[in-house]
Amino acid sequence: MDNINYLLAFIAVATLATFATRVIPFVFFGGHSEHPLIRHLGRQLPAAVMALLVVIFLLRSGEWSAPVFGADALLPSLLVVGLHFWRRNALLSIIAGTACYMAIQQM
Amino acid sequence: MINRVSFQQTLPILFGYIPLGMAFGVLFVTQLDYPWWGAPLMGITIYAGAGQILAVSLLAAHTGLLEVFIAMFVLNARHLFYGLSLLGRFKGAGLRKLYLIFGLTDETYSLLTSRPRSEDADTERRIDLRITLFNQVYWVIGCAMGALLGRAVAFDSTGIEFALVALFIVLTIEQYKALNASFPIWVGALAAGLCMAALPAEHQLIGAVIVTTVTLLVTYRLNKSAQTSQEATNG
Numbered sequence: 001m002d003n004i005n006y007l008l009a010f011i012a013v014a015t016l017a018t019f020a021t022r023v024i025p026f027v028f029f030g031g032h033s034e035h036p037l038i039r040h041l042g043r044q045l046p047a048a049v050m051a052l053l054v055v056i057f058l059l060r061s062g063e064w065s066a067p068v069f070g071a072d073a074l075l076p077s078l079l080v081v082g083l084h085f086w087r088r089n090a091l092l093s094i095i096a097g098t099a100c101y102m103a104i105q106q107m
Numbered sequence: 108m109i110n111r112v113s114f115q116q117t118l119p120i121l122f123g124y125i126p127l128g129m130a131f132g133v134l135f136v137t138q139l140d141y142p143w144w145g146a147p148l149m150g151i152t153i154y155a156g157a158g159q160i161l162a163v164s165l166l167a168a169h170t171g172l173l174e175v176f177i178a179m180f181v182l183n184a185r186h187l188f189y190g191l192s193l194l195g196r197f198k199g200a201g202l203r204k205l206y207l208i209f210g211l212t213d214e215t216y217s218l219l220t221s222r223p224r225s226e227d228a229d230t231e232r233r234i235d236l237r238i239t240l241f242n243q244v245y246w247v248i249g250c251a252m253g254a255l256l257g258r259a260v261a262f263d264s265t266g267i268e269f270a271l272v273a274l275f276i277v278l279t280i281e282q283y284k285a286l287n288a289s290f291p292i293w294v295g296a297l298a299a300g301l302c303m304a305a306l307p308a309e310h311q312l313i314g315a316v317i318v319t320t321v322t323l324l325v326t327y328r329l330n331k332s333a334q335t336s337q338e339a340t341n342g
Contacts, residue, residue, distance in 0.1 A: 025190030
């Protein structure tokens with residue numbers, strides 16, 4: 001077995017580094033939450049980040065070469081979009097889309 | 108009531124975090140020669156999906172601790188920007204604020220910024236806290252299950268991680284409806300497409316977050332100076 005002290009020191013350092021990325025904005029900008037620029041970011045950044053996550057994870061979920069051309073990820077995604085505009089039931093949209101993707105991947 | 112609402116909202120995260128956590132746990136026990144509880148311990152203290160998977164390869168290579176710090180910081184740097192949009196929301200949460208900040212993964216951030224809110228700040232904060240906690244519990248359970256089952260994992264859950272993609276799609280639609288503006292969505296989507304094409308896999312997420320944030324800042328400045336010059340002409 002490898003050295004357990006190294007594992008524990010490693011975990012402590014990795015924990016510190018990860019927490020630092022999450023806490024720094026609150027430490028440095030905590031007093032400026034009413035600043036118009038921060039409010040502007042607060043309104044628009046979540047929507048932009050959500051769209052960004054969709055594009056990145058969607059591109060990584062699909063097979064983009066011939067003959068599929070990403071249909072394995074695009075079809076379930078369109079199902080999610082369609083269902084969500086129709087019923088606006090988040091759980092239904094997500095379960096249907098995931099089941100569809102799993103069925104395609106396991107074919 | 109609060110528990111039920113929070114559980115319902117975090118269900119998609121449950122479907123995403125259990126299999127992803129298990130993938131990490133399996134990787135941990137099959138690639139490394141450490142006791143199994145190292146995997147759930149990392150889920151409790153580090154609590155970062157991509158970060159923990161990177162950690163397995165860093166552990167395997169016996170990486171120096173300074174390099175570990177830098178690698179983990181850079182990989183998780185996108186979280187620097189998430190906090191910016193939650194400064195007001197977490198105000199007044201006291202000590203609980205520390206846990207809310209600690210638990211700010213991509214998925215928790217997505218849920219907290221997208222969910223509808225009532226006027227009752229105290230109840231809303233308790234729901235925020237439950238959502239954060241439930242998500243971490245799913246993640247730690249996944250890490251532990253993967254580490255304990257190891258190579259014996261047999262059921263075919265291939266593709267179940269798509270639940271997270273589906274969740275992000277649903278949340279984008281909800282954000283669009285709440286904002287009634289598509290501009291930030293186009294900014295995020297185009298930045299992501301650009302960075303997927305131009306950058307290696309490990310820099311795509313942070314690259315896209317930086318491009319998006321800078322674009323939103325620049326358009327804010329442009330709008331503002333346009334307003335000022337208009338006021339100047341009118342006045």
